[in-house]
Amino acid sequence: MTDHVGDPSPTDIDAKHAIPPRMPAPQDTARLGAHLDDSGCRFTLWAPRAERVELALLDDQDHQINHDMAGPDDEGVWEVHVPGVEAGAIYGYRVHGEWAPGKGQRFNPARLLLDPYARAITAGVDYNGPILDHPADDAYELDPTDSAGAVPWSVVVAESEPPTPIAERKPLNQSVIYETHLKGYTRLHPQVPEHLRGTYAGFAYPAVIEHLKDIGVTAVEFLPCHHFVSEPFIVGRGLSNYWGYNSMGFFAPHAAYAWSGTRGEQVAEWKEMVSALHEAGIEVILDVVYNHTGEGGHEGPTLSYRGIDHGGYYRLTDDLHNDYDVTGCGNSVDTSQPGVLELILDSMRYWVTEMGVDGFRFDLASELIRDENHHVDQNHEFKRRIAEDPAFDGIKMIAEAWDMGPYGYQVGAWGPGWSEWNDRFRNYIRDFWRGATSGVGELASRLSGSGDIYQDGRDSQASINFITAHDGFTLRDLVTYDHKHNEANGEDNRDGNDDNRSWNCGVEGETDDPEINALRHRQVKNMMATLVLSTGVPMITAGDEMGRTQEGNNNAYCQDSPISWVHWDTRENWADLMGMTREMLRLRAEHPALHRAAYGAHDEIQVDGTGVGRFDLTWFGNEGTEMGEGEWNDPGRRTLGRYTSTEDEAFLVFVHAGAEATEVVLPGEPFAQSWRAVAHSGFAGDFPDADQILEGGSRLHIPGRSLVLLEALLPNPFATEADAVGLRDD
Structure with missing residues (x-):
């Protein structure tokens, strides 16, 4: 989790210090x-x-x-x-x-x-x-x-052809991002040959790509694949850095992920993997750690940058003796140095043009836009250079919009050309489904693209919506544990965040109780469905769609072990979640009303220049009418209906977090003539089958803690009374 540390006001920071000389970068x-x-x-x-x-x-x-x-x-x-x-x-x-x-x-x-x-x-x-x-x-x-x-x-690596380019990059509003660890995803995959598991070649294996295509993934976001090292203190506990947020080579693919060799073979193997993904229509986004390196603070190992020029590569404190750390990792790369900025941009350009990357997710991105005084500057040359470079046209730029330093929390501030991890979406949706929110006002904002955060010249594609990520509980663990269980990390369970916003449904840990397990399945499906159907860009954590668990570990950065690896044998027990996820993603992909880029504005839909009485976005309560002020201000409300429509289609999703069942009246004309329930988070019998027509004005029973997606049969806005009589005569 990330604490909101206030609005940026760099002028308040006292950063008077001796600055190493600004060394100009080479022209070429x-x-x-x-x-x-x-x-x-x-x-x-x-x-x-x-x-x-x-x-x-x-x-x-x-x-x-x-x-x-x-x-x-x-x-x-x-x-x-x-x-x-x-x-x-x-x-x-x-x-x-x-x-x-x-x-x-x-x-x-x-x-x-x-x-x-x-x-x-x-x-x-x-x-x-x-x-x-x-x-x-x-x-x-x-x-x-x-x-x-x-x-x-x-x-020394010979030049070689870049990977097969992807036929077409999808706009972000049509993208489904799948955050995954390259090794851990296939380490236990039963269909990947044993010698390829955990490697670039293993990820390119047909059974792996088939699963991604089957559930509807359009882009994989790899945890760091730049060559990285472990921290000495982790190694001293008999563990290793698993996540990879400790880069040493900004151009080099991590050697340990290659089965074919480490004398340059890792480059060829990476390219073959990217080609396989691209040929399947799947983009590759790389999580990059340019904000610090694996050398740590000046007391850590000297492997490259510190020995070449300590004060040239890293931010230093006032006396120049020590590293100025806004990353929590011992050092912070100094992007105010022209040569360092050029190194980062050269690395990005190389991964796009030579290694086939379609986008970047920038770890602790605020560090990259700090100036020579360590102040956050949204007009930093880093951003300007990216915007001006044609090599990055069409490349997805995603910021983890914070760091650990003063005024580092920059969510909503990155502006056009950038998308951002939306931690406010994560926090609120977790709270909503565990019953820890008041009313539904903020729910409406999160479901509709978080325009309250990003409506700054950008559209809803600015919001990367997520409920889980590599850091924290898995989706299954969110409904299984109230407390972290990081004992295996060797720090007496002191590491990791205590603010998990989780609910164990009544029992801490796994249980054989069928009622609790049914509730956990329902809650996991609720959160997955909310993620998929919210306006913005959904990011799914690998394995969440099939009930992956880390046994309550919420800080598995040092667990290169079964705790972190994806277990493929969970698919059978969580087939209901897999099936719902697949169907929700299919519907999202096929229907523009479910993946809109523009923010809804309650604008009337126009057909051939004539208004038809329904809106691009509106909200319904329980009575079949648009939400009124009293409903919006009701702190006890746990039910909300979001209606979205285009000229050709309309959908209504009801989210209901109350423990008891509720009933809603389905809106009639002009919003819909009738409805059918096309997907939901419940079990068989909870909702009418998709082939059952539900008339406008009829009542729909919604079980406790459930979500349902309804598709509208739209009325003909230009039908005459004679048409209606003729229809009745038929």
């Missing part, structure tokens, strides 16, 4: 990295404050050979060409300069460093090795021990 950043040619490979590194740079290469016998690089040129770039180097060669850098922590400089040539522009990275970190740039007992003294045997290496 395309030359950075390792580039093969007919005779060998050219290596270039941007390190404007370094005094000497060595390229370290491993030969066939794993002997390290160092080459002095020429530079820096007038743009701060160092360069060397090495004949005979081929694809698959591994390399690193040793950067010399002043050891002066008080100046934001921690140069230590004993540290072998990754290339920030590396297209592939070999492996992980030996946390028992000399990976710190200082002795363990003094973070401001230099440690001269060589780190080469304990750290990952960069890989």
